[in-house]
Amino acid sequence: MLKTAVIILNWNNLGYLKKFLGTVVKFSASEETKVYVADNGSTDGSVEWVLNNHNSAQTIKLDRNYGFAGGYSIALEKIDAEYFVLLNSDVEVTPNWLVPLITYMDQNPDVASCMPRIRSWHKRDYFEYAGAAGGFIDKYGYPFCRGRVFDNIEKDFDQYNDNVDVFWASGACMVVRSSAWKDCGGFDKDFFAHMEEIDLCWRFARRGYRVSVVPASVVFHVGGGALAYDSPFKTYLNFRNNLFLLHKNLKDEDFRKIMLIRKLLDSVAAIMFLLKGKGRSFRSVLKAHSDYNKNIPSLHKKRNELSLDDLPGYSMHVLNKSIVYEYFVKGNKTFKSLKMNN
Secondary structure: OEEEEEEEEEOOOHHHHHHHHHHHHHHHOOOOEEEEEEEEOOOOOHHHHHHHHOOOOEEEEEOOOOHHHHHHHHHHOOOOEEEEEEEEOOEEOOOOOHHHHHHHHHHOOOEEEEEEEEEEOOOOOEEOOOOOOOEEEEOOOOEEEOOEEOOEEOEOOOOOOOOEEOOEOOOOEEEEEHHHHHHHOOOOHHHOOOOHHHHHHHHHHHOOOEEEEEEEEEEEEOOOOOOOOOOHHHHHHHHHHHHHHHHHHOOHHHHHHHHHHHHHHHHHHHHHHHHOOOHHHHHHHHHHHHHHHHOHHHHHHHHHOOOOOOOOOHHHHEEOOOHHHHHHOOOOOOHHHOOOOO
């Protein structure tokens, strides 16, 4: 069995492959590590370019775009490795970036997944939106990070420089123990893209695994490589998938109350989009809720298959209050100001 497989899922991102794949191969490939490009049915010549310019990188060609969740699920079935490293095509890795991550996984067999410190490629001394220095959620399912709360992104001056357990590792760059991936069923393909990694990490926690961040490893993420941050389709996926996430994973005693509050908060968000003249985003929220309602029967089935009991230490990684209230009303805009365990 291969020790480590670094898998870049690509869809029509030839430009990013040209910019970053060479560095990934240079700083990753070894006797114990292979680099793979899993292509989600690209039409921009991505596969041909990889074959002609980086034949040391293995290619897995899928027949169409299965999304982030589906594409990885199919590709990983074809790879036999102890560790999967899921890496976005718009990520620049650094020398020896893998060493701290794989060493940490070797030394902590109860860790299902870990992630590096993710900085912005555009502002290199700042954290990047999608993961920063480790992910958390609040009681209503809103994700945030050490180094990023909503749109407030902190400068990285080593304030989050310690290895800690977190609620979720970023799908932009995450190491996953293959045995844990298989044990917990991998990504839920119905998510297509966005928040599938949070759903998976929630299931890791249910099985007693830990998820961690290892800031000694640093990568730089462009962000918005597949979908721009202001894309109405991204808005749709984020709102729909957050409802999927909560419906599948909330405990029975919390389910009705939290789902009701979450729907009310989403209604407020939709109205704010409309008042700001963002009609397409407003419609995206409406469509997200409509499609969530259509999927309730399948979500109930998935929910019934999960063990929804919390394990010791689990609540430490959930903010037991509203991040919306903390941020917009109380003005707590950094992770350290949130006082997670109070």
